[in-house]
Amino acid sequence: MFFSPGQKTCRIPRVRAPVPTCRPSHIAIRGEQSTESHMARRKLVYEGKAKILYEGPEPGTLVQYFKDDATAFNAEKKDIIEGKGVLNNRLSEFFMTGLNTLGIPTHFIKSLNMREQLIRAVEIVPLEVIVRNYAAGTMSKRLGIEEGTALPRPIVEFCLKDDSLGDPLVSEEHIIAFNWASQQDLDDMLALALRVNDFLSGVMYGVGIRVADFKIEIGRVYEGDYQRLIIADEISPDSCRLWDLKTGEKLDKDVFRRDLGSLTDAYAEVARRLGVLPENPAPISKPTLIN
Template identity: 70%
Template sequence: MKNRRRIYEGKAKILYEGPEPGTLIQFFKDDATAFNKKKHEVVDGKGVLNNRISEHIFNHLNRMGIPTHFIRRLNMREQLIKEVEIIPLEVVVRNVAAGSLSKRLGIEEGTVLPRSIIEFYYKADALDDPMVSEEHITAFGWASPQEIDDIMALAIRVNDFLSGLFLGVGIQLVDFKIECGRLFEGDMMRIVVADEISPDSCRLWDVAT
């Protein structure tokens, strides 16, 4: 890894230059953070598990025709991905009231929502990732109205798949986060699911408890 050019390092992953143009290598760290790095510890093996789980989920999404940046897993901690232009938004899909939603709206935690709710948060650690509206997103040029529609459509499809996947093993998908990016292929551009989908980005409850 010392001879590879580091492109970016985040809280849980490192991106390195890939072997071919338009590719990157995504390395999963063992760091566990919360509240935008206000809480931090290292959990041995966490990166290995997240890499394998994310690989499993992204492989399913690709086979279902849901576009992602994932190409293949390289080893226990790394995967080969397509280089995308990340849209600076965290896309949160909520199925059950919990966490900040319960606090903001006074809804009892555990209440099943009448329908899945999509929320957007601007990716800015210094601002604690504030919640933003579609008006904010288009006004500040983070994404176009069409891109927002594409992101929401992807989020709903991912939610449908993940809900069924986890329910099959007795787990309720309370909420989860995805990130999306612009994948440029020649003269064409499309929105794809990027980053990772793992226990780090999902709130999961045991159905039996």
């Protein structure tokens, strides 16, 4: 299903992109009907902690299904939170659509229903790319910097994608020496990450939310002799630290990590501010797939 390596790469220049004003159409969340029989008829490609990938309808495509599973600390803490998958699917669709509109390439093709989206099949680079605007999480612990401290500039970090090792922080020297990515790949990933940061920070600031940090995954696609790097996986409160500008209230997965309240309420608040949810949606405790 995934592409085989190519030879050339193309550089991705960094530019500060404007914030788009378009928003995806509102879709109400309704009481969910079982889709187990429908899902069982499809070929499973991969199942992770928060998503399932199925074979897509066309070559080079996949169907990405968002689960209600919540995990933290490399799955040491787990729960099923009804409605989480619906919210993450809609929010990731919103962000990926915005990036595509600005010419920042992603794997997102289109929404299929409230839990699924059609995506391009990619070869995932085995690295998490983290952009930090404020000290938080492992950076605060590692460097002894108080959480919430504004950093002098956005800092980009790379972690090896390996749950058994705890996704360790790695240097550019490690990445090149072990052939996880080339120097060209690193330059392109850095440019992509900073452009995503410009977009996310601008969009979220406009609705009163600070982007403290976020992580993305990068995928390779091959077009003839050329390789292109694009944003893959998801962009959602699962992968971002989002703080209310006025109160500092956490509107991300730290709510689950630290037992700070209702995770779906936090995610729904982000969706409400972005206009992803209608003004008076039905309760999301029992969401439904709308085919």
